[in-house]
Amino acid sequence: MTTSSTPVVSARGPADHTIRDQIVVAATEHFSRYGYEKTTVSDLAKAIGFSKAYIYKFFESKQAIGEMICSNCLQEIEREVRAAIDGADHPPEKLRRMFKAIVESSLRLFFRDRKLYDIAASAATERWLSARTYESHVKDMIRDIVQQGRQTGDFERKTPLDEAVTAIHLVVRPYTDPLLLQHSFDSAQEAPAQLSSLVLRSLSP
Known part of the structure:
Protein backbone atom coordinates (compact mmCIF):
# COMPACT_ATOMS: atom_id res chain seq x y z
CA MET A 1 0.00 0.00 0.00
CA SER A 61 -2.24 33.91 6.97
CA LYS A 62 -5.61 32.72 8.22
CA GLN A 63 -5.64 30.30 5.30
CA ALA A 64 -2.40 28.75 6.54
CA ILE A 65 -4.10 28.01 9.86
CA GLY A 66 -7.14 26.68 8.04
CA GLU A 67 -4.83 24.51 5.92
CA MET A 68 -3.38 22.91 9.04
CA ILE A 69 -6.82 22.24 10.51
CA CYS A 70 -8.11 20.86 7.21
CA SER A 71 -5.01 18.71 6.81
CA ASN A 72 -5.55 17.20 10.26
CA CYS A 73 -9.17 16.42 9.40
CA LEU A 74 -8.35 14.85 6.04
CA GLN A 75 -5.51 12.81 7.51
CA GLU A 76 -7.95 11.38 10.06
CA ILE A 77 -10.27 10.31 7.24
CA GLU A 78 -7.35 8.83 5.33
CA ARG A 79 -6.17 6.80 8.33
CA GLU A 80 -9.63 5.32 8.78
CA VAL A 81 -9.93 4.45 5.09
CA ARG A 82 -6.48 2.84 4.99
CA ALA A 83 -7.27 0.83 8.13
CA ALA A 84 -10.47 -0.44 6.49
CA ILE A 85 -8.59 -1.43 3.34
CA ASP A 86 -5.81 -3.15 5.29
CA GLY A 87 -8.44 -5.19 7.14
CA ALA A 88 -9.39 -7.04 3.94
CA ASP A 89 -7.40 -9.77 2.19
CA HIS A 90 -8.77 -9.67 -1.36
CA PRO A 91 -8.84 -6.68 -3.76
CA PRO A 92 -12.62 -6.75 -4.39
CA GLU A 93 -13.29 -6.61 -0.65
CA LYS A 94 -10.64 -3.89 -0.24
CA LEU A 95 -12.52 -1.79 -2.80
CA ARG A 96 -15.86 -2.35 -1.07
CA ARG A 97 -14.38 -1.36 2.28
CA MET A 98 -12.71 1.70 0.79
CA PHE A 99 -16.02 3.02 -0.55
CA LYS A 100 -17.81 2.34 2.73
CA ALA A 101 -15.09 3.92 4.90
CA ILE A 102 -14.80 7.03 2.72
CA VAL A 103 -18.53 7.73 2.89
CA GLU A 104 -18.86 7.06 6.62
CA SER A 105 -15.69 8.93 7.64
CA SER A 106 -16.39 11.90 5.40
CA LEU A 107 -19.94 12.32 6.65
CA ARG A 108 -18.85 12.08 10.27
CA LEU A 109 -15.89 14.44 10.08
CA PHE A 110 -17.08 17.00 7.55
CA PHE A 111 -20.43 17.43 9.27
CA ARG A 112 -19.60 16.65 12.88
CA ASP A 113 -19.31 20.39 13.29
CA ARG A 114 -21.05 22.49 10.66
CA LYS A 115 -18.81 25.49 11.30
CA LEU A 116 -15.68 23.43 10.61
CA TYR A 117 -17.30 22.28 7.38
CA ASP A 118 -16.70 25.86 6.19
CA ILE A 119 -12.96 25.19 6.24
CA ALA A 120 -13.32 21.99 4.23
CA ALA A 121 -15.54 23.81 1.74
CA SER A 122 -12.99 26.61 1.36
CA ALA A 123 -10.24 24.05 0.86
CA ALA A 124 -12.21 22.35 -1.92
CA THR A 125 -13.29 25.61 -3.57
CA GLU A 126 -9.86 27.23 -3.54
CA ARG A 127 -7.97 23.97 -4.17
CA TRP A 128 -5.79 24.23 -1.07
CA LEU A 129 -2.74 22.00 -0.86
CA SER A 130 -4.36 19.87 1.84
CA ALA A 131 -7.33 19.15 -0.44
CA ARG A 132 -5.13 18.37 -3.44
CA THR A 133 -2.92 16.10 -1.37
CA TYR A 134 -5.91 14.18 -0.01
CA GLU A 135 -7.30 13.74 -3.52
CA SER A 136 -3.93 12.41 -4.65
CA HIS A 137 -3.82 9.94 -1.75
CA VAL A 138 -7.31 8.65 -2.55
CA LYS A 139 -6.19 8.01 -6.13
CA ASP A 140 -3.08 6.24 -4.79
CA MET A 141 -5.27 3.93 -2.69
CA ILE A 142 -7.46 3.16 -5.69
CA ARG A 143 -4.40 2.51 -7.85
CA ASP A 144 -2.94 0.09 -5.29
CA ILE A 145 -6.18 -1.89 -5.12
CA VAL A 146 -6.58 -2.06 -8.91
CA GLN A 147 -2.96 -3.16 -9.36
CA GLN A 148 -3.37 -5.85 -6.71
CA GLY A 149 -6.59 -7.02 -8.35
CA ARG A 150 -4.89 -7.31 -11.70
CA GLN A 151 -2.07 -9.31 -10.16
CA THR A 152 -4.50 -11.74 -8.49
CA GLY A 153 -6.66 -12.04 -11.61
CA ASP A 154 -9.72 -10.49 -9.96
CA PHE A 155 -9.70 -7.44 -12.28
CA GLU A 156 -9.39 -7.03 -16.06
CA ARG A 157 -6.13 -5.72 -17.54
CA LYS A 158 -7.24 -4.27 -20.89
CA THR A 159 -8.19 -0.79 -19.67
CA PRO A 160 -5.16 1.50 -19.19
CA LEU A 161 -4.42 1.72 -15.46
CA ASP A 162 -4.63 5.53 -15.29
CA GLU A 163 -7.98 5.48 -17.07
CA ALA A 164 -9.40 2.91 -14.65
CA VAL A 165 -8.12 4.79 -11.60
CA THR A 166 -9.50 8.12 -12.84
CA ALA A 167 -12.90 6.60 -13.58
CA ILE A 168 -13.17 4.97 -10.14
CA HIS A 169 -12.11 8.23 -8.49
CA LEU A 170 -14.86 10.08 -10.35
CA VAL A 171 -17.38 7.57 -9.01
CA VAL A 172 -16.30 8.07 -5.40
CA ARG A 173 -15.61 11.83 -5.70
CA PRO A 174 -19.12 12.94 -4.59
CA TYR A 175 -18.22 11.46 -1.20
CA THR A 176 -14.69 12.87 -0.91
CA ASP A 177 -15.45 16.45 -1.97
CA PRO A 178 -17.34 18.34 0.78
CA LEU A 179 -19.00 20.61 -1.79
CA LEU A 180 -20.55 17.57 -3.48
CA LEU A 181 -21.06 15.57 -0.30
CA GLN A 182 -23.61 18.01 1.08
CA HIS A 183 -25.90 17.10 -1.83
CA SER A 184 -25.46 13.34 -1.36
CA PHE A 185 -27.05 12.75 2.05
CA ASP A 186 -30.13 10.96 0.74
CA SER A 187 -28.09 8.25 -0.96
CA ALA A 188 -25.25 8.01 1.56
CA GLN A 189 -26.53 4.85 3.27
CA GLU A 190 -26.97 2.78 0.11
CA ALA A 191 -24.27 4.40 -2.03
CA PRO A 192 -21.14 2.51 -0.86
CA ALA A 193 -22.55 -0.94 -1.64
CA GLN A 194 -24.25 0.10 -4.87
CA LEU A 195 -21.33 2.06 -6.29
CA SER A 196 -18.67 -0.45 -5.31
CA SER A 197 -20.73 -3.27 -6.85
CA LEU A 198 -21.06 -1.31 -10.07
CA VAL A 199 -17.32 -0.60 -10.18
CA LEU A 200 -16.45 -4.23 -9.41
CA ARG A 201 -18.67 -5.44 -12.26
CA SER A 202 -16.83 -3.08 -14.61
CA LEU A 203 -13.48 -4.44 -13.39
CA SER A 204 -14.39 -8.09 -13.89
CA PRO A 205 -12.02 -9.92 -16.29
Whole structure:
Protein backbone atom coordinates (compact mmCIF):
# COMPACT_ATOMS: atom_id res chain seq x y z
CA MET A 1 0.00 0.00 0.00
CA THR A 2 1.32 3.43 -0.88
CA THR A 3 2.54 5.34 2.15
CA SER A 4 0.89 8.72 2.66
CA SER A 5 2.86 11.83 3.43
CA THR A 6 1.86 14.91 5.35
CA PRO A 7 1.24 17.91 3.08
CA VAL A 8 3.50 20.90 3.63
CA VAL A 9 1.37 23.82 4.71
CA SER A 10 2.39 27.43 5.17
CA ALA A 11 3.63 27.21 8.74
CA ARG A 12 6.70 29.24 9.55
CA GLY A 13 8.58 30.97 12.32
CA PRO A 14 10.19 29.50 15.45
CA ALA A 15 10.45 25.73 15.62
CA ASP A 16 8.18 25.69 18.65
CA HIS A 17 5.64 23.04 17.79
CA THR A 18 3.94 23.42 21.16
CA ILE A 19 2.94 27.02 20.44
CA ARG A 20 2.02 26.23 16.84
CA ASP A 21 -0.17 23.33 17.98
CA GLN A 22 -1.71 25.56 20.64
CA ILE A 23 -2.68 28.08 17.96
CA VAL A 24 -4.19 25.37 15.79
CA VAL A 25 -6.23 23.90 18.67
CA ALA A 26 -7.50 27.33 19.71
CA ALA A 27 -8.25 28.25 16.10
CA THR A 28 -10.19 25.01 15.63
CA GLU A 29 -12.37 25.84 18.62
CA HIS A 30 -12.84 29.45 17.50
CA PHE A 31 -13.70 28.56 13.91
CA SER A 32 -16.07 25.92 15.25
CA ARG A 33 -17.93 28.56 17.25
CA TYR A 34 -17.93 31.51 14.85
CA GLY A 35 -17.14 30.02 11.44
CA TYR A 36 -14.03 30.19 9.31
CA GLU A 37 -15.17 32.82 6.81
CA LYS A 38 -16.39 35.24 9.48
CA THR A 39 -13.23 35.07 11.58
CA THR A 40 -10.23 37.34 11.05
CA VAL A 41 -6.71 36.83 12.37
CA SER A 42 -7.35 39.76 14.71
CA ASP A 43 -10.44 38.02 16.11
CA LEU A 44 -8.43 34.86 16.54
CA ALA A 45 -5.54 36.63 18.26
CA LYS A 46 -7.91 38.28 20.73
CA ALA A 47 -9.65 34.98 21.49
CA ILE A 48 -6.40 33.07 21.98
CA GLY A 49 -4.71 35.79 24.00
CA PHE A 50 -1.78 36.25 21.59
CA SER A 51 -0.97 39.32 19.57
CA LYS A 52 -1.74 39.27 15.87
CA ALA A 53 1.96 39.78 15.14
CA TYR A 54 2.85 36.77 17.29
CA ILE A 55 0.47 34.51 15.36
CA TYR A 56 2.07 35.71 12.12
CA LYS A 57 5.40 34.41 13.41
CA PHE A 58 3.97 30.90 13.01
CA PHE A 59 1.44 31.23 10.18
CA GLU A 60 1.55 33.61 7.25
CA SER A 61 -2.24 33.91 6.97
CA LYS A 62 -5.61 32.72 8.22
CA GLN A 63 -5.64 30.30 5.30
CA ALA A 64 -2.40 28.75 6.54
CA ILE A 65 -4.10 28.01 9.86
CA GLY A 66 -7.14 26.68 8.04
CA GLU A 67 -4.83 24.51 5.92
CA MET A 68 -3.38 22.91 9.04
CA ILE A 69 -6.82 22.24 10.51
CA CYS A 70 -8.11 20.86 7.21
CA SER A 71 -5.01 18.71 6.81
CA ASN A 72 -5.55 17.20 10.26
CA CYS A 73 -9.17 16.42 9.40
CA LEU A 74 -8.35 14.85 6.04
CA GLN A 75 -5.51 12.81 7.51
CA GLU A 76 -7.95 11.38 10.06
CA ILE A 77 -10.27 10.31 7.24
CA GLU A 78 -7.35 8.83 5.33
CA ARG A 79 -6.17 6.80 8.33
CA GLU A 80 -9.63 5.32 8.78
CA VAL A 81 -9.93 4.45 5.09
CA ARG A 82 -6.48 2.84 4.99
CA ALA A 83 -7.27 0.83 8.13
CA ALA A 84 -10.47 -0.44 6.49
CA ILE A 85 -8.59 -1.43 3.34
CA ASP A 86 -5.81 -3.15 5.29
CA GLY A 87 -8.44 -5.19 7.14
CA ALA A 88 -9.39 -7.04 3.94
CA ASP A 89 -7.40 -9.77 2.19
CA HIS A 90 -8.77 -9.67 -1.36
CA PRO A 91 -8.84 -6.68 -3.76
CA PRO A 92 -12.62 -6.75 -4.39
CA GLU A 93 -13.29 -6.61 -0.65
CA LYS A 94 -10.64 -3.89 -0.24
CA LEU A 95 -12.52 -1.79 -2.80
CA ARG A 96 -15.86 -2.35 -1.07
CA ARG A 97 -14.38 -1.36 2.28
CA MET A 98 -12.71 1.70 0.79
CA PHE A 99 -16.02 3.02 -0.55
CA LYS A 100 -17.81 2.34 2.73
CA ALA A 101 -15.09 3.92 4.90
CA ILE A 102 -14.80 7.03 2.72
CA VAL A 103 -18.53 7.73 2.89
CA GLU A 104 -18.86 7.06 6.62
CA SER A 105 -15.69 8.93 7.64
CA SER A 106 -16.39 11.90 5.40
CA LEU A 107 -19.94 12.32 6.65
CA ARG A 108 -18.85 12.08 10.27
CA LEU A 109 -15.89 14.44 10.08
CA PHE A 110 -17.08 17.00 7.55
CA PHE A 111 -20.43 17.43 9.27
CA ARG A 112 -19.60 16.65 12.88
CA ASP A 113 -19.31 20.39 13.29
CA ARG A 114 -21.05 22.49 10.66
CA LYS A 115 -18.81 25.49 11.30
CA LEU A 116 -15.68 23.43 10.61
CA TYR A 117 -17.30 22.28 7.38
CA ASP A 118 -16.70 25.86 6.19
CA ILE A 119 -12.96 25.19 6.24
CA ALA A 120 -13.32 21.99 4.23
CA ALA A 121 -15.54 23.81 1.74
CA SER A 122 -12.99 26.61 1.36
CA ALA A 123 -10.24 24.05 0.86
CA ALA A 124 -12.21 22.35 -1.92
CA THR A 125 -13.29 25.61 -3.57
CA GLU A 126 -9.86 27.23 -3.54
CA ARG A 127 -7.97 23.97 -4.17
CA TRP A 128 -5.79 24.23 -1.07
CA LEU A 129 -2.74 22.00 -0.86
CA SER A 130 -4.36 19.87 1.84
CA ALA A 131 -7.33 19.15 -0.44
CA ARG A 132 -5.13 18.37 -3.44
CA THR A 133 -2.92 16.10 -1.37
CA TYR A 134 -5.91 14.18 -0.01
CA GLU A 135 -7.30 13.74 -3.52
CA SER A 136 -3.93 12.41 -4.65
CA HIS A 137 -3.82 9.94 -1.75
CA VAL A 138 -7.31 8.65 -2.55
CA LYS A 139 -6.19 8.01 -6.13
CA ASP A 140 -3.08 6.24 -4.79
CA MET A 141 -5.27 3.93 -2.69
CA ILE A 142 -7.46 3.16 -5.69
CA ARG A 143 -4.40 2.51 -7.85
CA ASP A 144 -2.94 0.09 -5.29
CA ILE A 145 -6.18 -1.89 -5.12
CA VAL A 146 -6.58 -2.06 -8.91
CA GLN A 147 -2.96 -3.16 -9.36
CA GLN A 148 -3.37 -5.85 -6.71
CA GLY A 149 -6.59 -7.02 -8.35
CA ARG A 150 -4.89 -7.31 -11.70
CA GLN A 151 -2.07 -9.31 -10.16
CA THR A 152 -4.50 -11.74 -8.49
CA GLY A 153 -6.66 -12.04 -11.61
CA ASP A 154 -9.72 -10.49 -9.96
CA PHE A 155 -9.70 -7.44 -12.28
CA GLU A 156 -9.39 -7.03 -16.06
CA ARG A 157 -6.13 -5.72 -17.54
CA LYS A 158 -7.24 -4.27 -20.89
CA THR A 159 -8.19 -0.79 -19.67
CA PRO A 160 -5.16 1.50 -19.19
CA LEU A 161 -4.42 1.72 -15.46
CA ASP A 162 -4.63 5.53 -15.29
CA GLU A 163 -7.98 5.48 -17.07
CA ALA A 164 -9.40 2.91 -14.65
CA VAL A 165 -8.12 4.79 -11.60
CA THR A 166 -9.50 8.12 -12.84
CA ALA A 167 -12.90 6.60 -13.58
CA ILE A 168 -13.17 4.97 -10.14
CA HIS A 169 -12.11 8.23 -8.49
CA LEU A 170 -14.86 10.08 -10.35
CA VAL A 171 -17.38 7.57 -9.01
CA VAL A 172 -16.30 8.07 -5.40
CA ARG A 173 -15.61 11.83 -5.70
CA PRO A 174 -19.12 12.94 -4.59
CA TYR A 175 -18.22 11.46 -1.20
CA THR A 176 -14.69 12.87 -0.91
CA ASP A 177 -15.45 16.45 -1.97
CA PRO A 178 -17.34 18.34 0.78
CA LEU A 179 -19.00 20.61 -1.79
CA LEU A 180 -20.55 17.57 -3.48
CA LEU A 181 -21.06 15.57 -0.30
CA GLN A 182 -23.61 18.01 1.08
CA HIS A 183 -25.90 17.10 -1.83
CA SER A 184 -25.46 13.34 -1.36
CA PHE A 185 -27.05 12.75 2.05
CA ASP A 186 -30.13 10.96 0.74
CA SER A 187 -28.09 8.25 -0.96
CA ALA A 188 -25.25 8.01 1.56
CA GLN A 189 -26.53 4.85 3.27
CA GLU A 190 -26.97 2.78 0.11
CA ALA A 191 -24.27 4.40 -2.03
CA PRO A 192 -21.14 2.51 -0.86
CA ALA A 193 -22.55 -0.94 -1.64
CA GLN A 194 -24.25 0.10 -4.87
CA LEU A 195 -21.33 2.06 -6.29
CA SER A 196 -18.67 -0.45 -5.31
CA SER A 197 -20.73 -3.27 -6.85
CA LEU A 198 -21.06 -1.31 -10.07
CA VAL A 199 -17.32 -0.60 -10.18
CA LEU A 200 -16.45 -4.23 -9.41
CA ARG A 201 -18.67 -5.44 -12.26
CA SER A 202 -16.83 -3.08 -14.61
CA LEU A 203 -13.48 -4.44 -13.39
CA SER A 204 -14.39 -8.09 -13.89
CA PRO A 205 -12.02 -9.92 -16.29
